[in-house]
Amino acid sequence: MDNGRSLWASLVLLNLLITSRALLTPRISFPLGSPGRPLTVFNMSGVDNTTTLLLSNDENTLFVGARDSILALDISHPWAIDIKNRLDWSPTEKDLADCSMKGKKKTDCPNFVRVLQVLNSTHMYACGTFAFSPRCTYINTQNFALATGPSGKPEEGRGRSPYDPYQKNIAITVDGELYTGTVADYMGNRPVISRHLSEGSHVDLKLDDTPGWLEEPTFISSAFVRGEEKVYFFFSEVGREYDFLEKFTVSRIAQVCTSDVGGQRTLQKRWTTFAKAQLLCQAEKELPYNVLQDVFTLSPPEGASDEDTLFYGIFRPQWPINSGRSAVCAFSLGDIKAVFSGNYKVLNRDSLRWTTRVQEKIANPGECGLHNASDNTLRFVKENFLADASVQPTKRRITLASADQDYSNIAAQRVRAANGKEHTVLYLLTELGYLHKAVLLEEGAHIIEEVQVFRQPQPMKNLLLSLLKGSVFIGTSEGVTRVPLSNCSFYPNCAECVLARDPFCGWDHSRGLCADVSTIQGSTGQDVDGGNVSVACRAPPVVTPRSSRPTAASCELVLVSLNEVVRLKCPEASRLATRHWQRPNSRLSPDLYLKQQDGSLQFLATPITLGHYMCQAEENGFQQTLAIYQVKQKSSTTLHPPTTTRHQGKATVEVGKLAPTPRSVPPKQPDIRAKEPELAVTKKDANAGSTRRTGRNFTLWFDSSQAKQPRDSVGEEPLHGTQPSYLQELVVVSVLLALCISILLTIALYGLRQRCRGRTITQVCPRKDAERGTGAATPQERESLQGHSPRTAKCNGQAQNGQAQNGKSPISISNGSLSGSNGHLPNTPI
Known part of the structure; x- marks a missing residue:
């Protein structure tokens, strides 16, 4: 019976996955090192695992926690990352020997800095694994040197930093006090949420050891909302309230009050304001995305209340059959507060089962000020800390869902467009090393671009957004990469600038270029919501710049022999555009023509297939011509052998001028050059003044001076004529x-x-x-x-x-x- 039920559940799950699978395609893709998307990369010999990032208050310095060292990088200048200081902080030989005796790998025994926080204007606080014996230290930011604490001895790091460098942890400082989520033992079996470095009347607090408070958690992120005087913790754990045969993972949000000082008799030096609830990221008629990966806190707009604070989280499903998918859900602080003020579940200590409480509610768990409550009230909140309801995403729907991307890190910001409307832009880091930039629209998410930032998948990485510097900083084991938020200069004309639908970018009609909206003084061509080129690129009556129109493709002459395989390439303007081929006054029969996946057209040269060909692209209702070819039969008296050069042991055709090609680099296609002739261009002939295009099996000629003019002006057949002429022959x-x-x-x-x-x-x-x-x-x-x-x-x-x-x-x-x-x-x- 159980086997049949499991099989039925698997079939239902598979059906749901197939019906709900959808792809989100980035419009433009930039491989690593692409000139169209320049990046700044910092790496230093002997410095690895630069994954812990922290910005200074003025955001001119980026502090980096690495292996056995802490770096101070100067980021005040755009497009630059310079080293300012380096602080070595490594274990002794005795510490490394003790770590090896415990059975740990030698590569895991160095000190991996996992906590890096600003305490005040003069000092920082850092914690590291320190050869599986966590330690913490103070850092004087003025001379960038290690400093001793009030006790004058090295700080104990237990409960502040993990033992294992591969265990996730969270840390945040509020008014000089450190709030952490990590494990407090060598084996990693004692998870704890605690407060350290308490000052004044505050005392260090931690969770009670009562079962059920934390169930095998994986800590993800933390946030502080000053108006609420609460610290929020985000993590995933085993959901004991669900009676499944296998462990079911759920995503949680927990809260504590910064004013909490623990109970007088009950819950002494323990949290009295701890409460947790489930975060539900689920689409209609689908299983939930239940494993939390990362969370980013987006502050409310200026003048709005704290309840408009949004928490954007990345979720994945736990089932292997659903691997390779991820989703983004947003949760408002108002909805979170409503769930925490509702009913709570109660845990039966004998059966360890959760039930919904039906008796009278004595107190509101999670409410600040409970440390002065009676023992009876404190016993109530000690047993009732799991909210009965789940926190639903905003608008009760998933913000973004991807069927082919494993997102790992997220950042978000609000950007004001040219029309004054605010748009939310997400920065999503994938496991494969790409950064996706997406704008949230009414009809869904639109991925503006993807930028490759590292080559190999990284086990530990970090994503940090700097609004003041207009950059995203990515910390990996390979180094730190700086990615500018906008790339407006990449778009050469008004049509592409508008089709990008980037809230940062707009077409400046007065200067005839795509620029940042904040720098445009006059009329701006932009349509983030609709991407309407015909309206946005309509120049004002006073100014009519020629460059505001899409660049027309030039006609290229292709000379071939009869019964020869011809392949015409079509450049890719956008991965969202649909490319198709046309012949004037003729139809492309599938019996004669073969359209390749890379957009090229392949056919056999016959008297019927000679003539003009045009490759056109259509995107969002806008159509443009990408390439024009005229295929003619070549004469034996004009044949010249192809000129090739040797480069790295391979024969390559000399490259000269090509027709305009897109700046984006399309995904790799199967190499079929051994079977099909390809078009390439050689250097110009000094005597004839023409450009010779050579392929593997044929030679092409066209006059470079007439490349942008119709062929009627040079004695060739007109563009609209498709019947070949043999009078000259x-x-x-x-x-x-x-x-x-x-x-x-x-x-x-x-x-x-x-x-x-x-x-x-x-x-x-x-x-x-x-x-x-x-x-x-x-x-x-x-x-x-x-x-x-x-x-x-x-x-x-x-x-x-x-x-x-x-x-x-x-x-x-x-x-x-x-x-x-x-x-x-x-x-x-x-």
Whole structure:
């Protein structure tokens, strides 16, 4: 029965996952090192695990807790991170030896700084794992040196810092007092929420050891709301109130009052204001995202009440079948207060089961001032600390859900657009090392861009937002990366600036560029909610800048041979745009054309497929042409071998000028260059002034000076004509045929004439001898035959300057007949 129930539950879960799966695609993607999104990275030799980050009060200095050291980095200058000071804080050799004897890895025994907080204007407070023996210290910020505490001895770190460097912990200082959430033993079995460094009438407090207060928690984050005088803790733990066969993880929010001093007899040196409730991040008809990853506190707008404070959290499901998904939910302080002021559950100490209390409510757990209450009241709050209701997300829906991203860290801010409306912008760090920048709209979240900030997945990382410096700082084991909040200069025209839907950026019609909204004085082209290009890019009547229009794609000539595979590339303007190919007055039949996943078009060169091709992109109702090609059959007289160079052992085509390409880099596609010819560009020809485009199997030519003009102006077929013309080829073939026939006739006539001349000389010469009746020639005749006769020299063709070669006549008369030196008649075939 149990097996059947488990199988049914698994099938229901799988069905819910399939029906609810949706993708959120970033519009632009910037790989690591992309020139379109420059970043500032700080790393230092010998410094690792720079994951604990803290901003100074003026936000000109970034303090970094690393392994065996604490850094002070200067971030006052934009696009720069410079080292100011470094403080070494490492265990002794004895501490490392003791750590190894406990069976711990040598790589886990150094001091990993896990707590770094500002106490006052002159000192900071730091805690570290210190070879699995936590310790804390004071730091003088004026000379950046270690300082001793009031006792004059090293501070005990138990209950303030974890033992294990891989255990999560939280810490926050309020008026010089330290509030922490961590484990208080070596084995990690005693979780505790406590207060340290108490001053005045305050005493150090911690949770009671009563079962049920904390159930195997994983501490995530903490926040202080001064108007409420409460510190809030966020963590995940096992939900004992749910009767499941397996452990069910729930996300919690807990609260304590900063004025709490513990009870007089009951709950002495224990929290009297501790209460906790469940955070429910769940979409309709879906299982909840129940494992909390990170929380960011967004202060209310100026002039609003504290109840408008929002807590943005990242949640994941605990089930392996649902892995790879994450969601963002927002919770308001007003809803949290309403849940804490409601009913509470009670824990049966005998059965360790939670039930809803039905008896009269004696006190409101979590209410400040209970430390002066009676023992009976304190016993009530000691047993009733779990709220009966769960905290629902704002608007009762998930803020953002991703089916293919594991988000780990979050930050948020409010940005005022050009029209005065405020938008919430989220910064989400993924496990794979990408930072997503998303704006929350009425129809859902829109991911403006993704920026790769590190290469390898990081086990421990941190995300810190600096509004004053306009940057996000990311701490990883590889170093600290600074990412500017806006990247307006990347967008080259008004259309792309508006389609980005970035509240930071708008099109400045007066200057003709995309700039930060706060720097624009005149009319601003921006539409964050709708992304309407036709309206936002409509220039004022006074100013009509040419650059406010999208850049037109230039036409490229592609010369191919018949029956050759042709591949035309289409650049990617945006990952949200839909690309399609068109031919004027023609339709692309799927029987002749193959559209690749990277947007390129592949087909076989035939008389039917020759002509013009256009690749167009459509995004949010706006359409633009990305590439124009004219495919023509090439002539054999214009062929040139492709020019290649060798680079790192690979043959690559020399690169010259290409048509405008997008600045974003599309995701990697399967390499099919070994099977298909690709278009590339070589250097310009100095004599012809044209650009030669060479591929693996064919050569392409087009005039670079006419690249942006229609082809009608250079004698090519117009853009709207698609029928190929063979007039020029017919004329060339006809002329060549006539020339060949003329040459053959000339050779034939010349040979016939030479034969006739030879026969005439052979008949005349013997006739003269016969008339004289002698068998020998006269001296005059002999002289004429020895080379002085023009007719004989012309027929012979071998006499030079009237003299025979080698002193002999090539022709002689013997026995009354004319013969050559070889015994045959001249001008006759041998």
